[in-house]
Amino acid sequence: MTLDLTIAPGSTIINKTGDWRTYIPKTDLDVCIGCSRCALVCPENCVKMKANAEGKNKPQTDYDFCKGCGLCAAECPVKCIKMEIEKK
Amino acid sequence: MSSPRRRESRVQVLNKFLDPCLRGDDTYSYMSKPQILEGSRAIALTIKNIRPAVISAYPITPQTHIVEDLARFKAEGIADYELLRAESEFAAASIVLGASASGVRTYTSTSSQGLLLMTEVIYNIAGMQLPIVITCANRAIGAPINIWNDQQDIMSVRDAGWLSFFAENHQEAVFQHLLAYKIAEKISVPAFVNVDGFVLTHSYEEVSIPEEKNIKKFLPDYKPKNGTYLDPANPRSLGTLVTPTHYQEMRLELNQKILDSKELIKSEWIKLQKIFNPQEKNISSYDNGLVEYYGPTKAKTVVISLGSVIGTIKETIDEENKKSGVFKNKTGVLKLRTFRPFPAEEILAVIKKTNAKKIIVLEKSISLGLGGILETEVKSALYGKTTAIINGVVVGLGGKDITKENLRKIIK
Numbered sequence: 001m002t003l004d005l006t007i008a009p010g011s012t013i014i015n016k017t018g019d020w021r022t023y024i025p026k027t028d029l030d031v032c033i034g035c036s037r038c039a040l041v042c043p044e045n046c047v048k049m050k051a052n053a054e055g056k057n058k059p060q061t062d063y064d065f066c067k068g069c070g071l072c073a074a075e076c077p078v079k080c081i082k083m084e085i086e087k088k
Numbered sequence: 089m090s091s092p093r094r095r096e097s098r099v100q101v102l103n104k105f106l107d108p109c110l111r112g113d114d115t116y117s118y119m120s121k122p123q124i125l126e127g128s129r130a131i132a133l134t135i136k137n138i139r140p141a142v143i144s145a146y147p148i149t150p151q152t153h154i155v156e157d158l159a160r161f162k163a164e165g166i167a168d169y170e171l172l173r174a175e176s177e178f179a180a181a182s183i184v185l186g187a188s189a190s191g192v193r194t195y196t197s198t199s200s201q202g203l204l205l206m207t208e209v210i211y212n213i214a215g216m217q218l219p220i221v222i223t224c225a226n227r228a229i230g231a232p233i234n235i236w237n238d239q240q241d242i243m244s245v246r247d248a249g250w251l252s253f254f255a256e257n258h259q260e261a262v263f264q265h266l267l268a269y270k271i272a273e274k275i276s277v278p279a280f281v282n283v284d285g286f287v288l289t290h291s292y293e294e295v296s297i298p299e300e301k302n303i304k305k306f307l308p309d310y311k312p313k314n315g316t317y318l319d320p321a322n323p324r325s326l327g328t329l330v331t332p333t334h335y336q337e338m339r340l341e342l343n344q345k346i347l348d349s350k351e352l353i354k355s356e357w358i359k360l361q362k363i364f365n366p367q368e369k370n371i372s373s374y375d376n377g378l379v380e381y382y383g384p385t386k387a388k389t390v391v392i393s394l395g396s397v398i399g400t401i402k403e404t405i406d407e408e409n410k411k412s413g414v415f416k417n418k419t420g421v422l423k424l425r426t427f428r429p430f431p432a433e434e435i436l437a438v439i440k441k442t443n444a445k446k447i448i449v450l451e452k453s454i455s456l457g458l459g460g461i462l463e464t465e466v467k468s469a470l471y472g473k474t475t476a477i478i479n480g481v482v483v484g485l486g487g488k489d490i491t492k493e494n495l496r497k498i499i500k
Contacts, residue, residue: 003338005217006316006324 017044021068024086029058031080038072038081047072122296127258127288128153130295131197131223134262136161137300138269138307140195142170142187144180148202149235150285151225155197177202181209181222188218189326191317193269193310197223199285200241201230207245210278214249214342216327219272219279219310221265226395226452227285228486236487237285238452239395242427243461249342251279251349252428254394258295261288263360264425266298267377270307270356275349276316277342282427284396284452286487298364306363350429353377374438378431383420384409387442389499390476391421392435392466393450397483397490398423401450404495419499420444427462432469439474448498449480 027038034057039047046062059072073081125133132154135143145155161167170187174180177198184194198206203224213220224242228234242252253268255261261283268279283289298306318326330338357377374381382402383390391401398421405419422438424431439447447470451462458464463480470478481498484490 003334003341005338006318006326007328009323009325011325011328 016064018062018064018066019088021063021066021086023068023070023083024063025061025066025068025070025072025081026084027059027061027072028080028082031078032058033078034058035077037075037077041071041075042066043069043071120297120299122294124292125258125295125297126153126290126292127261127283128225128290129157130258130262130297131265131283131289132157132161133297134265135195136167137298137303138195138265139167139193139300139303139309140169141192142172142184142194144172144174144183144187144194144196146174146177146180146196146198146202148177148199150227150237150289151197151199151202151223153289154223154225158195177205178209181206181213184220184222185209185213185216185218188213188220189216189318191310191312191319193273194220195222196220197225199225200227200235203241204229204244207248210245210250211248212327213278215338217276217278217342217345219269219276221268221272221279221281223265224280224282225285225289226282234486235285237287237396238485238487239282239284240453240485242280242282243453243455245280246428246461249277249346250428251277251346251426252282253279253426254282254424255284255288256396256398256423258288258291258293260425262295262297263364266303266307266364267353267356267360270360271349271353273307273310274352274356275345276312277345277349282395287396296364302363306360346429350378350426350431350434353426353429374434374441376434378424378426378429379434379438380423380425381420381438381442382423383442384418385442387418387420387444389419389446389448390439390442390444391419391448391450391499392424392462393421394424394427394462395452397450397452400490400492401495404492405499407492408496408499424462430465430469435466435469436473439470439476444476447474447476447478449478450483450495450498451480452482452484454482454485 036049038059039049044065046065047059049057050060052058070083073083143158159171162171172183174183180196184196188194226237226239226241228238229240253264255264264281268281272279354376383405401421405421409418420442449463449466451460453461455461460480460482467478
């Protein structure tokens, strides 16, 4: 078998880098004040602010691409994001 | 700026003084008439006729005359390649990498420290499996600084994943450039053609240059498959990150590709000889693209070596084999035309056929802290397969002359 040495554009969407993660951020949405700081600091741009049923903006983390760097947890003003060891 | 009309007339005037093969008036044969040419000139003319699209050039003794000539052909309007002057060898290698990745035929040449500066790019070219051909005019490496011939430079990149051809004389260098491009483009691996610095690059010898239209019969225009090269109309990336899952597979695949190229080199060498050297009727199995055995059918001693020193060895053993008394034991010489892929089976076949009792590995390179590089490789290739004694001799480092007298002593 000959391996293909070139690759079409868009490979970063196909290759899910979330499995590089050791710690997983868990957000307590009840404590969260919806300040969207976590979404701004995320280096992978995988935290998105979305309106919930009450119309309040709350963060949603895309675990397919979150590498578990912990920046969101460090920056959260109400400390509602906890980094937990991820059991795989 | 000169007008096109003036340039034309300048070329016409120059044509009167140019070599016959430059004028292109030999239309009756596959090769131009034999002529006395400098090695570098012969290589440059061959490259011009092979028609690469991009050439990068950075001067280093003793390869400078090759790219100087190529620049001259371009300036005179008799060649239409893009000639880029690089700011270093690293850039020169990167230029041909980029050009080749865009799907065109490329060429550059280098020597010694220049090759060392290219090293990182050399490995990348091999990993990206780009069919680039580089002429290495073999020269010693400093310190102490030395511009003369030995083969330590090429040995420093022997593991990079390139094919490596070694030429004995001008004509073989010319043929090996054709062969290198053919094999490289057919299986997508890069190739070095090694010519001994000064001994081949600066000496004058009789040589015939294949003509452009005849080269096309052996080496058609380079057309890589769609999706294997960089093209804005069909965007792809090359040389991207590869995780541990695939890296080893890719390295081993490249290794297998180079090992498998042996059969292709043999068959293409025969094709090449039939087209450009038809008077050579009998190509024996011991004179193929990988090795050439010269000497008596049964030999007590076989000398194994690379490059231009083969000529001196041939002459010495001819004289010695004729003498009676002085040399009771007949000697033969085995020339390795390729160093990568390493012709292990072919060496063994020759040793078995000649029934040699003693093997002398003569080389112009050394792995400091171990010894002869070729010696080590020959020993590993023959381990447990022959009872012959294998002796390695390191000679001619930094351009030290290898005389017939030296060779006589070594063979004894």
